[in-house]
Amino acid sequence: MEQPPAAEGAGTGPPPRSTGRRRLLALAAASLGAVHFPGAAGAAGAAHAAAPRCGLDVAGENALTGTADWRVTRTGAAGDIEGFAGRASVLAGEPVNLHVSTTAPRFTVSAFRMGWYGGARGRLVWRSSPLPGAVQPRTETDAATRMAHAAWQPSARLDTAAWPEGCYLLRLDTADGRAQRYVPLTIRSASTAGRLVIVNSVATWQAYNRWGGADLYKGTTGKKASRSLAVSFDRPYAGGQGSGQFLVYEAPLVALAERMGLPLAYATGADIARDPSLLCGAAAILSLGHDEYWSPEQRLHVARARDAGTNLAVFGANCCYRRIRYEPSSLGSDRIVVCYKDDYARDPGYRRGLPPTNDFRRSPAADAESKLLGVIYDGYPVDAPYVVTHPHHWLLAGTGARLGESIPHLVGVEYDRVNTRHPTPRPIEILSHSPVVRKGHRSHANTAYLTLPGGAGVFATGTMRWVEALDAGGPGAPHGLDARAHSFTRAVTENVLRAFAQGPAGASRPAADNVATHYPADPATTTPAP
Template identity: 65%
Template structure:
């Protein structure tokens, strides 16, 4: 571990973190890559539908976008396509690409920038959801397109930001695509090679709906395509990290989907299976569009949503204060303060985060907020004032322990006080710590002992309510969304050893949560009953 890792929370981990947090499924996906520098300092103190390569006919019955034009139940009643997976990744550079827009409104177009060693390739657009368990529906497929090997990437000498300055390969029109989360699969022809390109067809408004927010800034921070990411560079050291990263490059991981498939897709499938009225956005959309969350029933932050701009946080907070419920279905949320800047391809395509080197940031020198951890000076604003919980460290792997079995969120689970769920706490965790700003009343539902690099602590799942009526729920563990897909005996190594028992618990609790939050301000029907003093009897609580 480097000196930044040892010195204190928030700035290290580099290659060691990435290796530790790689998925147990055997994929090289850098999942769960956390934020703080471990536990040493104690953060808590202070094919169907295609025609042989010709363009498939878009589904004319697809949703038109907007609250009146999109029906999740009707969409998921359409036949799914279970062959959407990347099964033949091929060599590292066989085919890869990126979109020049992170999100588009229905009917808007975007550019694809693709590099491949194959003479031709196709693009298949899969809308991700439930679809009877298939998890995806093929909405469109391109004709065979000519392939070209694009130029090598560039590295900015000042920030070590990697950019793929590739000419646009093709333009994709989303006419008649329903809003939602998409994976575009690139298929090399004549050789093995498949990769995804994620794109969100975002909702124009969210009134009355539950907003699924893709954590794209965090996906990009952990992306090391070209050898650099926000944690380390080619040497593996923290000092060689990128100070800014851009969406103008593919995602490094084996499938090219960023962190979507582990930390977001299982929740999306569950919500669409339930028929919850959904809206779709990315973190950059929420930051840019002040009114996007107006009137939303709820907004969901998914499994790993670490990097937030001040604008995104302000808009989440305003939504809460207007009665919108918030669910934090992960841990280590809203930890890094970032700034969004344009790239050569458009606005909000560069994620700036200098971390401990914030005083070197030209934006900070111009008077903009320091791109350092939210809880750190200058301008300290701990995330707990919004989330109710605060990030406490990594790495841990511990059982999840139920504290309040009678809580409405546990209805139908059959749990009893003290019930334990193996491996559900990890790899990062949050807790309630009233030494930081903490909204009250707040109710702790699970209180799980952990030992993090020799330091005893606890993970907490918590729920608080506000004068506006909003309910705010935080799982306090990064494995919550991943656990939704856990169906085995826990011995295979998949899903970090999570078993069907953990899968059943998280699924039922999440179902209860989504239904209650979709119905309106949850605090009006389910006010929190503060129990901090009972759970932490030896802690001074205001």
């Protein structure tokens, strides 16, 4: 969209530049692991780190006492403290380097696992002793791609052996209390068999990360011509107080899924791209609120799992729209996201014969996202009511929805629709048909449910505001979303998660195609059954 706002390496980084710097790093490493809390196991050795896990007890984990003060409440001045992890995800027990720059002489790191926890939404799993702080060089920029990155030395090496798998926010606090920032990290699952897979959309977070002056949309001039052609994980996140897009587009659904106590697994899009077997036997793949940037490998592995009977739920819009390529940095593989978009012919990788890094639906190598999802991105910006057209469908059970009911502001800022002018698997069932006007163009947004010959069900909300609406209804709710938006999206989401956790939903709940009811003039362009 155009909206303003091999395994990864161990992250050891380049060697320290001076004896003093070596001493700082040694002190930092020595101080880690010094403080533990109830509910977290003690430090474990390398043998334990290599032991396989059978899967997280989600209900048991969320029965532990939460921590109310996980939020960033003091941002301080720019540069007071910020950081990034040397890996976007690790298995529990794998080390991860933390790269921090701060004007404070000392700082601490607190690891919060994000979930439900009786409404607290986070649990303190570990906290460091005070670590020595230092100001690190601000930015380096690649001349060819305008990619900004922080060539920072590691400030600490974290031992994750006692950390349960899940979505984490590491909070950096200056010792004087004046500033805090987040660093996101996924403790990924070794296996997803029989589980709902929560996928953190880390490539999309980086696409919109303007730390260092540019993202994949705009650069230092504020114009498209100054945008980056590649973006790096080797830098902090400028948005979300350092959390990227996690708190807006992902955390509300993580909290709901964990509250339900369903079997969950955790991964990033990069993990799925890298490991062809990661989704083997998964009950469902959950794409959250804004999951725009995918590599061809991620798409291939998701499609194979879907065709083998793994359900797919898209709780957003604009999913799988941009085609990217991962490249390594000095810290490891998958640390650079390449996306030239309309300038794909300039991409050295494309010139070497790699797939173009443009939109999936565009030539060359056109492969519209509707083939995977059933729906296709139709545009932005819109702000429109969500209109229910199939209130008696099993996915809407418990919502109290009425035919034609209109839920204010639930459609936006981007939306998807069923459009059989693009390849569309059938049967597909439209559950909402919401009129929208985008830059003078009239269209519709659709929630849809698709079933496939392999047994999988595919659910797509058709609106980017779905996950945000899960927390709507209270004071300060975004976009004017109200309590009705909250109750409706929560009930539907629970129906999706419960049904998809039981295995291939299409086998027991086949879709009844009703496209002609809503789009009688559309040609019957379909994707043949595999």
